[in-house]
Amino acid sequence: MQEFASPHTASSASSIVTTLRAAGCVFAEDETELLLSAAAGPAELAAMVERRVAGLPLEHVLGWAEFCGLRVAVDPGVFVPRRRTEFLVRQAVALAGRKPAAVVVDLCCGSGALGTALAAALTDVELHATDVEPAAVRCARRNVGELGQVYEGDLFEPLPGSLRGRVDVLLANVPYVPTDDVELLPPEARIHEPRVALDGGGDGLDVMRRVAAAAPDWLAPGGSLLVETSERQAARAAETVGGSGLSARVVVSEELYATVVIGTRPL
Known part of the structure; x- marks a missing residue:
């Protein structure tokens, strides 16, 4: 914790905790730190506390x-990567790690967190990422840097x-909220x-349908599409x-409350 040149740091911290808690912040102590x-x-x-409140x-x-x-830059107006999505990245790392110089695409990349984390976990990856939001693209380019193209x-x-x-490996953390x-x-x-990063259409699967329909044309033989979804949508998503012609399976993390559908193109 950073110490300011003030004898009131401890009391200020206590005051911030109280202020954040009153604003509805469940983890007020952690946020204060x-x-x-x-x-x-x-x-x-003071300005940061005001923005949070x-x-x-x-x-x-x-x-x-x-x-x-990793500490991933997230600019205002850019989708915040969720901890549950770390499960999708773990699945992707396991698949990409089987192939030398794996070609990876991160669709709906937002801040670029998924592709950046995957590339950081492996020694040799050809990374490409896309997003429709200009603010997200600018943020992703900062995070991805020399690891790939956005x-x-x-x-x-x-x-x-x-x-x-x-x-x-095709990562697609598409919007899936109905x-x-x-x-x-x-x-x-x-x-x-x-x-656009949240709304997945009437049943939440509109964007996923578009991705799944096009994925076979882009995947290499044996390549895999990975998409995050909710538990209630998993069967329809699979x-x-x-x-689309891919071999689909559903994997779940009870710990992270995460559900991922993996579709693999036949060899």
Whole structure:
């Protein structure tokens, strides 16, 4: 925890905890530690606390999120990577690690957290990422850096045609919240994250259908598509992926409350 040149640091911390708790922050003590460590001084700390109390996601206030052991930059207006999605990355790392110089594509990449974490976990990866949101693309380019290329556009559209039939691992953390349920999300997500990163259409699977339909053209023989979904959508999602000609299976993490559908192109 950072110490400011003030005899009131402890009392200030206590006051911040009280303020955050009153604003509905469940982990007020942990958030206070993070804010104290991130602020350059009392004025910046006060401004950060004010933004958090106003409902801005903690990650947007800090400017970063912890994901797969990495500190990933997350700019205002960019989707915040969820801890449950670390399970998808673990599955992808296991698959990509079987192939030398695996070709990886991260669709709907947001901050680029998934592709960055996967590339950091392996020694040799050819990484490509896309997102339709300009703010997300700018953020992802900062995170991905020299690990790969980030393109702006809708799903596969901006990818180089030379990748067709060569992709070993296709990550697609698509939006899967049904349209009618978006308004039920916590204000942090509903107000401060782009709707395009949340709204998956009537049953939540509209974007997944588009990805699954096109995936076989981009996957290499034996390559896999990985998509996150909810437990209640898993059966329909697996049916959708299987209907595109991929061999589909569902994997679940009880610990992270995460559900991932993996579709593999036959050899």
